[in-house]
Amino acid sequence: MRNCEVIVVGGGPAGASAARRLQQGGAQVLVLDKEVFPRPKLCAGWITPEVVRDVDLDPATYPHRFLSFRRLHWHLKGLHLPIPCVQHSIRRLEFDAWLLEQSGAQVAAHTVRQIERDRGDYLIDGQYRCKYLIGAAGTACPVHRNLFRQALPRVRALQTVTLELEFAHEWRDPDCHLWFFEDGLPGYSWYVPKARGWLNVGIGGMAQRLKQRGEDIWLHWQRFSQRLEQRFGIRIALEPSGYSYYVRGPIDVVRLDNAFLTGDAAGLATRDLCEGIGPAVRSGLRAADSVLHGADYDLANVTGASMGGGWISRMVDWGFTRGVGRPAVGAAAPI
Numbered sequence: 023m024r025n026c027e028v029i030v031v032g033g034g035p036a037g038a039s040a041a042r043r044l045q046q047g048g049a050q051v052l053v054l055d056k057e058v059f060p061r062p063k064l065c066a067g068w069i070t071p072e073v074v075r076d077v078d079l080d081p082a083t084y085p086h087r088f089l090s091f092r093r094l095h096w097h098l099k100g101l102h103l104p105i106p107c108v109q110h111s112i113r114r115l116e117f118d119a120w121l122l123e124q125s126g127a128q129v130a131a132h133t134v135r136q137i138e139r140d141r142g143d144y145l146i147d148g149q150y151r152c153k154y155l156i157g158a159a160g161t162a163c164p165v166h167r168n169l170f171r172q173a174l175p176r177v178r179a180l181q182t183v184t185l186e187l188e189f190a191h192e193w194r195d196p197d198c199h200l201w202f203f204e205d206g207l208p209g210y211s212w213y214v215p216k217a218r219g220w221l222n223v224g225i226g227g228m229a230q231r232l233k234q235r236g237e238d239i240w241l242h243w244q245r246f247s248q249r250l251e252q253r254f255g256i257r258i259a260l261e262p263s264g265y266s267y268y269v270r271g272p273i274d275v276v277r278l279d280n281a282f283l284t285g286d287a288a289g290l291a292t293r294d295l296c297e298g299i300g301p302a303v304r305s306g307l308r309a310a311d312s313v314l315h316g317a318d319y320d321l322a323n324v325t326g327a328s329m330g331g332g333w334i335s336r337m338v339d340w341g342f343t344r345g346v347g348r349p350a351v352g353a354a355a356p357i
């Protein structure tokens with residue numbers, strides 16, 4: 023039996039950020055992840071300046087691919103809006119491994135299945151024991167499954183379904199493009215270039231609304247890949263991969279005793295752009311502060327909106343979710 027003060031289940035952005043803050047605060051922390059890093063993670067890899075700041079990433083010394091966009095191209099019903107911005111892209115394969123290594127925490131490869139309470143501690147698969155437990159294992163997080171399923175049920179109307187491909191490609195257009203609501207998709211598709219000749223393209227939408235329309239995401243993928251060829255001359259020869267996660271709902275319970283939920287495990291992605299890395303990092307840091315200093319595990323500063331929470335955010339949110347399960351006003355406040 024391995025004893026630890028804090029165990030973090032999942033070493034993605036939420037888990038690695040929690041682990042880093044805990045290490046800095048002098049806690050004894052162990053990260054359990056089912057994969058050995060570097061591991062692939064389906065994600066467009068767009069990150070905001072807030073994420074760069076929150077994870078202390080210095081672009082000058084970051085050892086992997088890092089690209090800054092100067093324009094974000096919005097495409098909506100035939101309208102094209104090139105918006106000046108400073109946003110960035112990374113490759114998750116590289117970024118997540120870097121983040122976890124930066125944490126300085128001990129990491130063990132283990133797929134967590136069973137979690138029980140035992141004399142006030144948490145007992146994991148009969149092999150690990152801890153006083154504090156942080157659930158950071160994404161949509162199918164075993165901490166959610168074992169401890170929070172009843173208290174924080176998943177809201178089907180807030181579930182996204184996605185398909186994407188990341189591949190080596192000598193792109194010519196260095197900006198990020200987003201196409202909203204094409205062919206009635208309750209979501210958007212994207213073109214996100216990465217430094218040194220990589221590209222991520224993908225599509226995501228709300229699963230339940232697609233089902234209600236009698237459509238699936240593959241139909242939209244086929245149309246999207248045809249358009250990519252017309253627009254950029256990119257011929258998609260590979261099959262995309264899929265993943266599903268939840269955007270932010272009316273979250274009530276993300277802490278039970280000494281167990282915490284963070285990132286996708288808590289369903290924290292923003293409702294207007296389905297951005298999950300920033301909320302994962304933020305929630306991981308806040309859970310760690312709660313363990314270290316007894317602070318409330320309060321998600322008020324973990325934004326539910328990527329575009330500030332104003333009328334544009336609300337319109338896009340409405341286009342995706344029809345306003346189902348909107349969180350309290352405070353939860354949608356900008357960072």
Ligand SMILES: Cc1cc2nc3c(=O)[nH]c(=O)nc-3n(C[C@H](O)[C@H](O)[C@H](O)COP(=O)(O)OP(=O)(O)OC[C@H]3O[C@@H](n4cnc5c(N)ncnc54)[C@H](O)[C@@H]3O)c2cc1C
Pocket residue numbers: 031032033034035036037054055056057063064065066067068069132133134135158159160161162163164184185186224265266267284285286287291296297298299300302
């Ligand atoms: C196609 C797609 C595109 C996206 N694009 C963007 C984007 O451009 N920008 C953005 O901000 N967000 C994006 N997101 C959302 C973003 O990827 C997630 O919100 C983010 O990764 C959440 O981080 P996390 O740390 O909570 O979980 P994850 O990154 O999913 O990490 C969870 C970790 O837990 C581990 N794990 C899982 N189960 C177990 C288990 N049983 N035992 C032990 N370990 C386990 C996994 O191996 C993984 O390492 C995208 C998502 C998808 C699917």
